Amino acid sequence: RRPAIRLVMVTSDNGGLQKFGASNEPWFGSKTQIYEGGHRVPLVIRWPEVVAPESICDVPLGLNDVFATCADIIGKPLGEGAAQDSVSFFSLLKSSDDHHYQPRPIVHHSVQGLFAIRDGNWKLVDGVGPGSGRFEIGLKDPEAIVIRDEKGNYEPFSFRPIREIRKEGEPAGQLYDLSQDPREQKNLYAERPEIVARLKAELDRIRNAG
Secondary structure: OOOOOEEEEEEEOOOOHHHHHHHHHHOOOEEEEOHHHHOOOOOOEOOOOOOOOOOOOOOOOOOHHHHHHHHHHHHOOOOOOOOOOOOOOOOHHHHOOOOOOOOOOOOEEOOOOOOOEEOOOOEOOOOOOOOOOOEEEEEOOOOEEEEEEOOOOEEEEEEEEEOOOOOOOOHHHHOEEOOOOOOOOOOOOOOHHHHHHHHHHHHHHHHOOO
């Protein structure tokens, strides 16, 4: 009989919503946006038999990789066509130094449909602005979600699409070197066209593959 697996994972699907006072420091941006503050979250894992206590791994992962990882842990192969964008990081749990996990580009998506791709330290945003539209409260929207305000009263809120307008002379997209600019303040789109072309081609390939 297979011994019980005592594995616990704690994480979040996105960064906090600054509109309601959340802080995503040291990253820039908020939930709904394309910036790191809206996407980069911690992944805390406790597995006494495998993961060394207080160990830290700085290899970027996507939460889509949890599916393949769990299948790998229990020794079950993925079915044909299942979780095609999921890669197991089981080897990283056993050792963050001696592993065979191969980091690959990670695709981000904002609430308004703006795409970005991260490969190593480079991140390309395929458009201008944060990609979050405008967050509005108190709208009489039949499809709005209901929340509580500061006094405990219920109010609806919804996202109203606002197209980001490219200003004259502004680059068509955004490129950041996260190793030097983790808060995404210096846009290198015009300065590194070769990086832009490579990442744009990879993003298009991934999107076209479905």
